[in-house]
Amino acid sequence: MQTTNYPAEPYKIKVVEPIAMTTRQQRAQYLRDAGYNTFLINSEQCYIDLLTDSGTTAMSDKQWAGMMLGDEAYAGSKNFLHLQATVREYYGFKHIIPTHQGRGAENLLSRLCIKPGDVVPGNMYFTTTRAHQELNGAKFVDIIIDEAHDSQADVPFKGNVDLEKLQKLIDEVGPERIPYVCVAVTVNLAGGQPVSMENLRAVHALCAPLGIKVMFDATRCVENAYFIKTREPSCADKSIREILKEMMSYADGCTMSGKKDCLVNIGGFLCMNDDKLYQRASELVVLFEGMPSYGGLAGRDMEAMARGIKESVDFHYIEHRIAQCRYLADRLEAAGVPIVRPVGGHAVFLDARAFLDHIPQDEFPAQTLAAQLYLESGVRSMERGIVSAGRNKETGDHHRPKLELVRLTIPRRVYTYAHLDVVAQSCINLYARRREIGGMKMVYEPAFLRFFTARFEPLPVKTPAAPAERVTELETA
Known part of the structure; x- marks a missing residue:
């Protein structure tokens, strides 16, 4: 007999969409x-x-209301300023470059940081991420724990970076050939598996003294924060918002597909703390996305994303x-x-x-x-x-x-x-x-x-x- 409790939907349905019935x-x-x-x-x-x-979220009434407040100015949109302030408040990064979706941010990061012959370690590949890395001349190296490749290994944080694999790679190629470590939170192709706060902290501690940046694929970071709260005893009494902010403190930046945990149908961004990297990103984004203050998005989409970020930590x-x-x-x-x-x-x-x-x-x-x-x-x-x-x-x-x-x-x-x-x-x-x-x-x-x-x-x-x-x-x- 099933005894597990599943919480009821924390929302009520206001609009319905018929779906297909086929033979x-x-x-x-x-x-x-x-x-x-x-x-x-x-x-x-x-x-x-x-x-x-990705992009299949049902947006809330507050998000749809925000869409009506879109400032479609070509530069300096008030919706960008709202999104920028929200990202700083909830994620803690200094700079944000909007993009049309996550792979736009992956493209910018790869072009900015990778040179031919580089090696990018990551906790399991993701399709578009690895494609951008390889197209810019890098080799992807998997440094996830071995259990992640075993579908039946019941490990609470199967997305963790294997620190010994990372250290071995650094010793083999040298830190100068590693532009950044790409850490996905959570790891999609391992089954949506999370990374522990302890592991994120350790990765940062290993890389920072060597001058190696840590960049998160933050697409499902709120889901990762939930798993940290429910599976990592030291974080059990913290809020999702507090856990999310601490997670991001162990990264130098992130790529984000807002179409997932930001609860919108389109949009993304690239974040970083480095002023010089931000200046270069501001120049490059104009070629591929748009002005640094909209990056391929309408003002109304940036407004919906800012509101979605706030809703996501509930x-x-x-x-x-x-x-x-x-x-x-x-x-x-x-x-x-x-x-x-x-x-x-x-x-x-x-x-x-x-x-x-x-x-x-x-x-x-x-x-x-x-x-x-x-x-x-x-x-x-x-x-x-x-x-x-x-x-x-x-x-x-x-x-x-x-x-x-x-x-x-x-x-x-x-x-x-x-x-x-x-x-x-x-x-x-x-x-x-x-x-x-x-x-x-x-x-x-x-x-x-x-x-x-x-x-x-x-x-x-x-x-x-x-x-x-x-x-x-x-x-x-």
Whole structure:
């Protein structure tokens, strides 16, 4: 009997949006049209859309009211001044450069700090972050703890930096070849796993005397703060706001996709404390984004983001946010569906390697599982495995991550527990007939970030239960 308490939604619904109800036959056609890539399915063809939590937030009434106060001046917008003051108050950084979204900030940081031959250590790669680093001549080196690559290792802070790995890398290449250490809080591709305050403090203490900057990917920093409060005893009595401010004190700056923990549909920023770096960033942003006081954003979007930052540190909001992930995970685990443990802050990650253990990694089990889940129920999810990992640019071979995952990403303040019941039952149904599922082959591969636009075709099912080859249901539905 389920005894876990899940907090009710700390909001009431003021506006509703109808969602699509499709047939299995329709979804099979939509999949074929999309090349079996869930990124290429239209949103109106999805019943429950768990592709991403990026920009899919439901904004509050106060945020929508703020949108009406947009100052669309080309320079010196009052909304920028509000955003600047809010970032300084809640994150503590001296300087902020707005960008159209997080990868705009990644682009600026990489161009400003990286020179060919540099090495950028990080606690597991993220797709766009590593792409920008590599395009500017750096090599990414993973320094996350080993447990992060084990889907079943039940460790409270699986996002932690392995300090011995970091020190070894510094000794090997020298601090002058490390422009910054990139620390994600939380770590998306490990399953939304947090980094402890103790670890953040230790990373800063190691790097500061050597002149190595620490730059956070702060996209889901509020979720990280919640995990610190609930899992790190020394911070149990602190508020989310206090924890967030202390976290940021151990960094020299950050990139931020405001489309996640800032609770908006578009926007981001780059922060730093270094005056000279800020001056260079102010010059470079004009080439790629816009003036330093808007960076590709309308004034109304900056106003919504400033208000979202304030709302994000409310304990009741973030408690419910994390509880929705835990609720879905608990339902799946109770039915024996393999997931990443412990559950993270923005999504539940299906362990596709264990779910479809009869499909080799080169036949894209996570991509296959995401396509099959959509066919089953209209639930759209995202592959986070060998397709997302891309290719080694030196050998041309696939990167083969140990984690082969499907991400069920929960948008903020959008779906109810009842929607998550549908998602859970769909996964459970699919798991019961997993041996009927065959892998896929890639028939189109773009040069960069292939998971966004690659296309696939089904392969025949080859299982002990099917001695004669037959095509997967995806092809015949």
